[in-house]
Amino acid sequence: MLAEAIGKHLRCPRKSVTGWMVILWLKAHNRNLEASAVQLAGVQPNDTVLELGHGPGLGLQSAAKLLTGPKGHIIGVDYSEYMHKRVKRQLKNLVVSGKLTLHHCDVAAMPLEDNTVNKVFHSNCYYYWPDLRKGAKEIHRVMKPGGLMVTVLYLYEVENIAAKWFVSGDNWRPENYMSALSDSGFTDIRIEDTTHGYKPFQAIYAIANK
Template identity: 50%
Template structure:
């Protein structure tokens, strides 16, 4: 139980430690399916500017890990990584066509501020947010999709819906929202 508590504490803000390393390995494996599904359901088209919120992280350790993993894409200008809070992203207004993220909204300090910031950076029109979350919970974390959906609506998103998806042995939820501005 102590191990699960230590790992659960690392989920929202991994640090350079044995527990941070373990959680990074777990997320890399576990989130792969979620990320592939989110990309597929996002409706990404050639030429779209896409924001994957894994590229926005306030954990210095995770930012470095992502930079090491994506070094070539970053140096080619195909990927940008930001060490910041989702509620204060260094992106211009109306810059992003699509947004997707996996297993992260329940670690944001303020759901409404995070949702409002995502709305700010999305282009007017048919922008779409797809959030994937697995139903598994770690100790100390409450998984509340309804609270996130309410934050999306309060931030100007509409057509906010949730669907269950099954992939192998994992049941996950996709939350969709449209930023018609």
């Protein structure tokens, strides 16, 4: 019961004491990982960038600092209404300026036009999606030809989380996500071990082939 409750809040934080604790944990745990995802995505000043499962907004803030050109734009989507409202309030200045757009939605059904995004990044996210292929196809749909998708994760921690039933099924396995990306039209898919400071993590790369 406890593992199931924690898993639900990790997947979709809600306004509660547990949800608040999850946010504090995400901020402390994912800060360096989010910054690494933005760096590895190679965000350019005039890119249109999409973060999937933006959580407390750390990645959005990191990317926004690099989008200094007049066309630079960051889009964030999250399945949690609580996270969506919280970040919309916290990053109000970016939203009002037009630099940031937020959507409360499922990754598999994003309210974005085809071929609009240059770069996509996400952190510790894909293994909560009910259907990896639906998510991968939707990501591919919204990306411009040749666009880069990067996802980062602490694989050994994900393995531990899966062992404790915080994550159900085998979606957490990188090879399953990479297979879904391949089936959806992505190419040059690879996973690499890298580090940020002292802590190793994994990065999955894919190019939207169209």
